[in-house]
Amino acid sequence: MERVSFVIDDAVASIIRAPLVTPFRIATGQHDELENVFFRLRTSDGICGYGEAAVATHITGETVAATLTNLQAAAAALKGRKIDVPEEVCREFSPTFAGNHAGLAAFEMALLDLASRVKGIPFYKLFTPVASKEPLLAFNTDITIVIGSLDEARAAARQYAEQGFKAFKIKIGKDEELDLNRVLAVREIAPDSELILDANMGFNTSRMLAFLEQLDRKGVRPVLLEQPVPKHDWDALAAITAALAGSGTLVCADESVGSLADARRAIDSNAVSAINIKFMKSGILESAEIARLASSLGIPLMLGAMMESALAITASAHFAAGLGCFDFMDIDTTFFIKGELAHSPYLDDSGRFDLHNAGVGIGVELHFE
Numbered sequence: 001m002e003r004v005s006f007v008i009d010d011a012v013a014s015i016i017r018a019p020l021v022t023p024f025r026i027a028t029g030q031h032d033e034l035e036n037v038f039f040r041l042r043t044s045d046g047i048c049g050y051g052e053a054a055v056a057t058h059i060t061g062e063t064v065a066a067t068l069t070n071l072q073a074a075a076a077a078l079k080g081r082k083i084d085v086p087e088e089v090c091r092e093f094s095p096t097f098a099g100n101h102a103g104l105a106a107f108e109m110a111l112l113d114l115a116s117r118v119k120g121i122p123f124y125k126l127f128t129p130v131a132s133k134e135p136l137l138a139f140n141t142d143i144t145i146v147i148g149s150l151d152e153a154r155a156a157a158r159q160y161a162e163q164g165f166k167a168f169k170i171k172i173g174k175d176e177e178l179d180l181n182r183v184l185a186v187r188e189i190a191p192d193s194e195l196i197l198d199a200n201m202g203f204n205t206s207r208m209l210a211f212l213e214q215l216d217r218k219g220v221r222p223v224l225l226e227q228p229v230p231k232h233d234w235d236a237l238a239a240i241t242a243a244l245a246g247s248g249t250l251v252c253a254d255e256s257v258g259s260l261a262d263a264r265r266a267i268d269s270n271a272v273s274a275i276n277i278k279f280m281k282s283g284i285l286e287s288a289e290i291a292r293l294a295s296s297l298g299i300p301l302m303l304g305a306m307m308e309s310a311l312a313i314t315a316s317a318h319f320a321a322g323l324g325c326f327d328f329m330d331i332d333t334t335f336f337i338k339g340e341l342a343h344s345p346y347l348d349d350s351g352r353f354d355l356h357n358a359g360v361g362i363g364v365e366l367h368f369e
C-alpha cells in the first residue's frame with residue numbers, strides 16, 4: 001500500500017442499533033436486532049473514515065461491550081496521530097484486538113476508508129488483484145433462507161426469486177426432516193437457481209452424508225455445503241470432503257477457519273474444498289492474506305458476513321471487487337435490516353453489486369457521536 005499522509009484529529013466509537021425485517025436464525029442461535037459498534041475517524045481537514053464491528057456473540061463469543069471498550073481505547077490512542085502507511089498502523093494495533101476480530105475489522109475499515117478518501121479513490125483500489133485475476137466490479141450476492149417453518153421458507157424464496165435472486169443459501173442443521181422439505185421447496189420455487197447449504201455445525205458425518213443422499217435421490221445437488229460439523233472436528237470435515245470429492249458439491253469451512261493459520265491447516269489436511277472468508281472473523285488485512293493463500297492453491301472462496309449493515313457489506317463488496325478472486329458472494333445481510341443502515345449505494349434489489357462508478361472511499365457515511 002502506498003504512502004498517504006494525514007493526521008487523525010478525532011476518533012469515536014459508538015453502538016448503533018437497528019431493527020431486523022425478520023430474526024436471522026441459524027442452527028446455533030439467532031439475531032433479533034442489529035447491535036453493532038461503529039468507529040469514525042476524522043482528519044484535521046475534516047475528512048471522515050468509517051468502520052463497523054458486527055458482533056456475533058452466538059458464533060464467535062465476542063461481546064459488544066468488549067468491542068466498544070477496545071475501539072474506544074484505539075480511538076484515544078489515535079487522536080493526534082500522524083498516519084503515513086495505514087497498513088502498518090493496522091498491524092501495530094492488531095494485538096490490542098486479540099480475541100476481538102470484529103473490533104479489528106472496524107478499526108481497519110475506518111483507517112482504510114479514510115486513507116482511500118484522502119487519496120480520492122474508491123476503497124476497492126486499495127486491494128490489488130490476487131495473482132492471475134482482474135478486478136471484478138459487478139457481481140451478485142446469494143440470499144439466505146434462514147431457519148424457520150416450511151411456509152416461511154416458501155414465502156421468502158418466492159419473494160427473493162421475484163426480486164431476481166439466482167443463488168439461495170439455505171440454513172439447515174436444526175430439524176433434518178423439516179430442513180429437507182425446506183430445501184426441496186426452494187428448489188421447486190426457484191428451479192434454475194444455485195443452491196448452497198449452510199449447516200452451521202449442526203450435523204455429524206453420517207447424518208450429513210445421508211441428508212445429501214436424500215436430496216440427491218430427488219435430483220437436488222447443492223453447489224456448496226458450508227460447515228457441516230463442529231469447528232474443531234477436522235477429521236469429520238475431511239471425511240465429508242473426501243466422500244463428496246467429484247460430486248459437484250464443494251465442502252466449505254466457515255466456523256473452522258478464522259485465521260491464516262486455520263486456513264493453512266484446512267488446506268494442508270485436505271479438510272475442505274472451499275473457504276468462507278469474513279472480515280469479522282479475521283479482520284481485513286488477514287482476510288486478504290487468506291484469500292491470496294487459498295487462491296494461489298486453487299481453493300474456491302466465498303466472501304461472507306455476520307449481521308453487517310450497509311457500511312461493512314459495501315466494504316466487503318469493494319474487497320471482493322479489488323481482489324477479484326471470490327467464487328461465491330454471500331454478502332446479503334442488508335436485506336434483513338430495516339432503515340437507513342440497509343442502504344448500500346452500489347447494491348440493487350436483486351442482489352447485484354455494481355462498483356463501476358464507485359466514488360471515493362467505501363461510499364457509506366453514518367451520523368453518530
Ligand SMILES: [Mg+2]
Binds near residue numbers: 226227254255276304
Ligand atoms: Mg456460514
